[in-house]
Amino acid sequence: MTPEDEAKRRAAALAALQQNAPATPPAQAFWQRNGARIAIGAVLLLGLVLIARAVGSFMRTSVAETNRAEQELRKGLR
Helix, strand or coil: CCHHHHHHHHHHHHHHHHCCCCCCCHHHHHHHHHHHHHHHHHHHHHHHHHHHHHHHHHHHHHHHHHHHHHHHHHHHHC
16 A cells, blocks of 8 residues: 555545534434333333233122122022
């Protein structure tokens, strides 16, 4: 490689480094930094809500079944 080629290569590299990248909009920067955390949090929250609904449904069914069984026992004891 000749000294001229080396000088051209270095000048091109320096020019590339000096070019400013366009500024990232604040909203885009926010989502780039925090988007994954927010998505994971939303998924965990949705999972928690679904589990709570499932447990609530089970409890309602269990209470209703217990009440029905108590009524049948009372009828049998009469």
